[in-house]
Amino acid sequence: MTEHTRNSWTTEEVAGIYNTPVLELIYRAATVHREHHDPSEVQVCTLLSIKTGGCPEDCSYCPQAARYQTDVTVHKLLGVGEVLDKAREARDAGSTRFCMGAAWREVRDNRDFDSVIEMVKGVNAMGMEVCCTLGMLTHGQAQRLKEAGLYAYNHNLDSGKEFYKEIITTRSYDDRLDTLGNVRNAGISICSGGIIGMGENDQDRVSMLVTLANLPKQPESVPINALVPVSGTPLESQPRVPVWDMVRMIATARIIMPGAMVRLSAGRLRMTVEEQALCFMAGANSIFAGDKLLTTPNPGQPADQRMFQTLQLKPKTAHRSVETGA
Numbered sequence: 096m097t098e099h100t101r102n103s104w105t106t107e108e109v110a111g112i113y114n115t116p117v118l119e120l121i122y123r124a125a126t127v128h129r130e131h132h133d134p135s136e137v138q139v140c141t142l143l144s145i146k147t148g149g150c151p152e153d154c155s156y157c158p159q160a161a162r163y164q165t166d167v168t169v170h171k172l173l174g175v176g177e178v179l180d181k182a183r184e185a186r187d188a189g190s191t192r193f194c195m196g197a198a199w200r201e202v203r204d205n206r207d208f209d210s211v212i213e214m215v216k217g218v219n220a221m222g223m224e225v226c227c228t229l230g231m232l233t234h235g236q237a238q239r240l241k242e243a244g245l246y247a248y249n250h251n252l253d254s255g256k257e258f259y260k261e262i263i264t265t266r267s268y269d270d271r272l273d274t275l276g277n278v279r280n281a282g283i284s285i286c287s288g289g290i291i292g293m294g295e296n297d298q299d300r301v302s303m304l305v306t307l308a309n310l311p312k313q314p315e316s317v318p319i320n321a322l323v324p325v326s327g328t329p330l331e332s333q334p335r336v337p338v339w340d341m342v343r344m345i346a347t348a349r350i351i352m353p354g355a356m357v358r359l360s361a362g363r364l365r366m367t368v369e370e371q372a373l374c375f376m377a378g379a380n381s382i383f384a385g386d387k388l389l390t391t392p393n394p395g396q397p398a399d400q401r402m403f404q405t406l407q408l409k410p411k412t413a414h415r416s417v418e419t420g421a
């Protein structure tokens with residue numbers, strides 16, 4: 096195991112990387128990026144909310160929590176046909192990964208889950224990497240998803256363990272880690288990252304990155320989100336995250352988890368192309384496409400196409416496309 100893929104990072108080491116003078120940090124991350132990835136390729140993922148709002152959890156950043164008064168339009172689980180139409184549209188627009196999100200605390204073994212299994216099978220058959228984010232998952236449920244062709248499961252740690260209880264009280268950090276363990280044991284790849292700008296400090300950010308990097312096997316995908324404060328949520332008045340904080344998080348994630356896809360996720364709408372370019376330079380190699388990210392606004396396809404042209408980036412093909420021939 097090389098220095099870059101080890102999972103025994105200490106907090107001091109990672110804090111040292113995180114606090115490196117920023118231009119040096121970008122240079123170092125860009126170097127690691129080039130050793131493990133083609134820097135001209137960026138994965139384009141589409142995220143669709145298949146069940147929106149009405150969630151019993153109390154995540155302080157989330158407009159889908161039933162207890163907050165937000166203007167999210169609540170809807171029950173979409174039909175299988177509708178979801179597959181959206182997946183086809185996303186594929187035709189260049190997405191190679193399709194992620195379906197449901198605002199559930201946990202998966203229940205009921206008809207809705209049966210429908211999700213059909214959605215996974217359908218998207219899988221289109222040759223896209225299919226990903227779900229459905230809340231907590233048992234080992235048996237993870238296995239059913241795997242058998243249906245699920246490629247990845249998203250379950251964010253959100254922040255460091257110490258800060259976690261400040262933003263969520265309805266479940267524990269260990270619950271999150273248990274689900275990640277169930278996903279890994281079922282042979283599904285892990286997508287797990289977090290959000291910055293919720294009031295956490297640098298130590299909390301470093302703590303989350305250390306936990307992710309030291310999982311028995313590092314996540315294949317690490318989304319880094321900048322909080323999008325939503326009116327009606329407890330975090331509605333949080334100030335905007337400076338771009339340099341995003342750059343530091345992305346660069347540190349890239350250096351300590353070199354094989355992962357590091358995803359520049361929520362918060363892009365408020366970033367210029369130049370700011371996003373800094374994030375790509377720092378090792379981000381994945382974005383979410385479309386004009387909505389679950390419920391919050393996102394730049395939309397025409398703006399992203401222009402950005403790809405300006406920066407001479409190209410969308411990455413799906414890992415699966417060769418296997419399926421799709």
Ligand code: SF4
Pocket residue numbers: 150151152153154157158159160197198199200230
């Ligand atoms: S982040 Fe997920 S679990 Fe938390 S309130 Fe929102 S939908 Fe529910």
